[in-house]
Amino acid sequence: MALEQTTTLIGTVPAVALVGLAGVSAQWVAWRFQLPAIVLLLGLGVVVGPVTGLIDPVAQFGSLLQPLIALAVAIILFEGGLTLDFKKLAGAGRGVFRLVAIGAPLGWLTSTLALRYGAGLGWEASVVFGGIMIVTGPTVIAPLLRHARLRKRPAALLQWEAIVNDPIGALAAVLAFQVVLMLNGAGNDGLGWLIFGILFSAVLGYAVGLALVKAFRDALVPEYMKVPVLFAAVLGGFALSDVVMHESGLLAVTITGIVIANANLPSYEELRRFKEHATVLLVSGLFILLAASLDFASLGQLTWRAVLFVLAIVLLARPITVLVSLIGTDLPWRERVLVAFTGPRGVVLVAVAGLFGERMAAAGVADGTLVGPLAFVLVAATVVLHGFTIAPMARRLGLSGGDVPGVLFVGGSRFTTELAEALKAAGLPVLVSDTNHANLRHARAAGLPSFYGDILGEAAEHSVEFLEFSTVLAASDNDAYNTLVVTDLGPEFGRDRVWRLPRSKENRERHALPSGLSGRSIGEGRTLEALNGALRDGAIVKISRLTEQFGLADFIEQWPEAIPLAVLREDGRIEFRSEFTSAKLEKSARLVALVSEPEPIPPQEETA
Numbered sequence: 001m002a003l004e005q006t007t008t009l010i011g012t013v014p015a016v017a018l019v020g021l022a023g024v025s026a027q028w029v030a031w032r033f034q035l036p037a038i039v040l041l042l043g044l045g046v047v048v049g050p051v052t053g054l055i056d057p058v059a060q061f062g063s064l065l066q067p068l069i070a071l072a073v074a075i076i077l078f079e080g081g082l083t084l085d086f087k088k089l090a091g092a093g094r095g096v097f098r099l100v101a102i103g104a105p106l107g108w109l110t111s112t113l114a115l116r117y118g119a120g121l122g123w124e125a126s127v128v129f130g131g132i133m134i135v136t137g138p139t140v141i142a143p144l145l146r147h148a149r150l151r152k153r154p155a156a157l158l159q160w161e162a163i164v165n166d167p168i169g170a171l172a173a174v175l176a177f178q179v180v181l182m183l184n185g186a187g188n189d190g191l192g193w194l195i196f197g198i199l200f201s202a203v204l205g206y207a208v209g210l211a212l213v214k215a216f217r218d219a220l221v222p223e224y225m226k227v228p229v230l231f232a233a234v235l236g237g238f239a240l241s242d243v244v245m246h247e248s249g250l251l252a253v254t255i256t257g258i259v260i261a262n263a264n265l266p267s268y269e270e271l272r273r274f275k276e277h278a279t280v281l282l283v284s285g286l287f288i289l290l291a292a293s294l295d296f297a298s299l300g301q302l303t304w305r306a307v308l309f310v311l312a313i314v315l316l317a318r319p320i321t322v323l324v325s326l327i328g329t330d331l332p333w334r335e336r337v338l339v340a341f342t343g344p345r346g347v348v349l350v351a352v353a354g355l356f357g358e359r360m361a362a363a364g365v366a367d368g369t370l371v372g373p374l375a376f377v378l379v380a381a382t383v384v385l386h387g388f389t390i391a392p393m394a395r396r397l398g399l400s401g402g403d404v405p406g407v408l409f410v411g412g413s414r415f416t417t418e419l420a421e422a423l424k425a426a427g428l429p430v431l432v433s434d435t436n437h438a439n440l441r442h443a444r445a446a447g448l449p450s451f452y453g454d455i456l457g458e459a460a461e462h463s464v465e466f467l468e469f470s471t472v473l474a475a476s477d478n479d480a481y482n483t484l485v486v487t488d489l490g491p492e493f494g495r496d497r498v499w500r501l502p503r504s505k506e507n508r509e510r511h512a513l514p515s516g517l518s519g520r521s522i523g524e525g526r527t528l529e530a531l532n533g534a535l536r537d538g539a540i541v542k543i544s545r546l547t548e549q550f551g552l553a554d555f556i557e558q559w560p561e562a563i564p565l566a567v568l569r570e571d572g573r574i575e576f577r578s579e580f581t582s583a584k585l586e587k588s589a590r591l592v593a594l595v596s597e598p599e600p601i602p603p604q605e606e607t608a
Helices: 002-009 012-033 037-051 057-082 093-101 103-119 123-132 138-148 152-183 190-217 223-244 249-261 268-292 305-325 333-340 347-362 368-396 414-425 437-445 458-463 479-493 528-536 552-558
Strands: 406-410 430-434 450-452 469-474 498-500 539-545 563-568 574-576 590-596
Touching: 012 037, 012 057, 012 268, 037 138, 037 268, 037 368, 057 138, 057 152, 057 223, 057 249, 057 268, 057 347, 093 103, 093 152, 093 305, 103 123, 103 152, 103 305, 103 368, 123 152, 123 347, 123 368, 138 152, 138 268, 138 347, 138 368, 152 190, 152 249, 152 333, 152 347, 190 223, 190 249, 223 249, 223 268, 268 347, 305 333, 305 368, 333 368, 347 368, 406 414, 406 479, 414 430, 414 437, 414 528, 414 539, 414 590, 430 437, 437 450, 469 479, 469 574, 479 498, 528 539, 528 590, 539 563
Parallel strands: 406 430, 406 469, 430 450, 469 498
Antiparallel strands: 539 590, 563 574, 563 590
């Protein structure tokens, strides 16, 4: 009774606010404590839903719930398509093609067998649900990749497979359902309409993408309207395609995103980042609603065979599908194993499975009512399993960025070389990059990893494993380029992780830059020329550990002219600093500073 009163007290508007607050809170907690966000979202959704009764999506959103979920999934898939730049396949093109061309039908077959002999469903329900299970969950893959920090190629394999196979899975379910209806005497025109619907959605998605590219490139849309026009066009294309054939809109929006991603639009990065922000909110909200919609009564229909079904999918169907699909490729076995045992399912699976489960039940198909509960169990199991295992598995296989992310130095010089040497000796990965080959001579002579080229260019995207680095120091001899680096890489690394050296005229009001462009500086106002000069005069980069016997005051007393550069935390992570303050220093922190060693006192001659 108390549960019903709580539900009636919270209307639709408070429910929307609670979903947003819960989703964002879970994402923040996951970031703060390095936990898989998807697992927290699922757990929090169960708490605010069936456990406490605060949110009842069906009661509070009514008939709008399914359309809202469909539109949110469309935007997520479109954003996923925006990430599918063919130039960024990073050597994974052949593997992606096989995971789609071979993996999709083979996954359909293996999933169908797992449903038939694992879950014990009838053949009709197994074939329809098996088609849906081609999907590996784009709403789940992106947060998991962000958490696990995978290397380029395995990340590209998982991301492309999830996004491209997502609409294929929905359309496979449509095909199987039409065949089931035909076998039950419900009509013979289903297959022809299905083929027409697929072709229509593909052409529509391509046309919408080309229209948007032309409108943006020819300046037919002002800058401030590009995102609204993008949203309107994507949702319009999705709705039109879905009117022609249900679930075909997923294919249309995915193709639209791929077209735009490969068009080299000048404003592409701004569009992509805005879509990423929207996707984080949508994924959070969808998983909260998904878990809040859990019906314990429907789960009560399942037996021990549901567990057997999940094990068959995770340990047999998924690995067999991936390993067979990738036969003949040059992918290392470690990458194949990681992809084979990473197959989380997400919101799309639950939404589409629930829809077709209801349709099959209405058509008199045996076991149609079990499809929805089985889908939820599979999603919950794979989200929790892969959420906690993908990062340690990737580290064990050597496919992640490592436990301690390093520093990316932009600009080769004596200063960056000596600082990079000191940090490397302290256990941090480092990389020195420069557009001038001659500027890297110090780094190469010191045996440091280096990259010759523009760190903001496409060559760097293919050659540099950015996930190995958490911090950037722009320290080239070009102040304007340093500003460009911190401005461009700030959204990727985080504004608090991108630093630069002071500009030559930084303290003059006429030459001051807005805070959004300038970034934060180190070195107490000293320019690159001044820091290089200090090194030529005998200064060194010194790392000193603070202890009970040797604190910050002792450090300053011993080296009063020290130039503070950074602090190394106990876990090995680095924080650049413009000054050292005891308020934010751990007792075991290590101070990185430029110090002038005192000249040795010459021994005095003994007098007779």
